Amino acid sequence: MAASEGGAPAVREARAIKLAEQPPQRILVVDDNPAIHEDFRKILDADLAPDLDTLANILFGDAPPAQRAQPFVLDSAYQGEDALGLVQQALAAQQPYAVAFVDIRMPPGWDGLETLARMWEVDPRIEAVLCSAYADYSWEQILSRVGADGNR
Numbered sequence: 001m002a003a004s005e006g007g008a009p010a011v012r013e014a015r016a017i018k019l020a021e022q023p024p025q026r027i028l029v030v031d032d033n034p035a036i037h038e039d040f041r042k043i044l045d046a047d048l049a050p051d052l053d054t055l056a057n058i059l060f061g062d063a064p065p066a067q068r069a070q071p072f073v074l075d076s077a078y079q080g081e082d083a084l085g086l087v088q089q090a091l092a093a094q095q096p097y098a099v100a101f102v103d104i105r106m107p108p109g110w111d112g113l114e115t116l117a118r119m120w121e122v123d124p125r126i127e128a129v130l131c132s133a134y135a136d137y138s139w140e141q142i143l144s145r146v147g148a149d150g151n152r
Contacts (some may be wrong), residue, residue: 004038023074026095030083030115031103031131037076039100044074072098079106080115085117087126097126104132113145120146 029040075097077083083100088095100119104112116128130142137145 004010009119025098026090027031027072027074028077028083028086028097028100028126029074029114030080030100030106032078032106034078034102036131037078041074044072060127080110080112083115084118087122091123092100096123097137099127099129101131104130104136105134111136113142117146 017018027040027044031037062114075086077086087097087100100114100116102116102119106115108111110118112130112132117131119126119128
């Protein structure tokens with residue numbers, strides 16, 4: 001038991017060093033609602049939300065972790081056309097997005113499926129999470145519209 005207790009801070013420190021050495025992953029939020037972007041920032045931004053190591057330190061009295069770099073960059077687009085432009089710029093700078101959270105409904109422009117299909121034409125490596133409060137499309141319709149096989 002003592003070995004695992006003594007090893008926990010060392011494991012967290014090694015993880016923090018590894019994260020600091022990696023280039024930050026890029027995340028794109030595509031939604032027409034500014035409040036959604038703020039919610040993502042509250043959840044994901046290390047400056048706004050305490051990380052698990054900090055919470056563990058508060059609970060268990062460990063020494064505070066070393067300052068660490070943000071493991072990702074969070075960008076926002078409010079319409080599909082803007083998102084496509086950001087994806088193109090990120091690729092040109094050789095700093096592609098790792099994941100995009102894309103709302104399905106974004107009037108008056110492209111919907112999320114059109115946006116995702118166009119983003120994948122530019123960079124098919126972007127992982128995507130489709131977000132919606134509505135059941136506008138079936139899973140089969142989504143797959144046929146974005147040209148995915150369901151295993152993406």
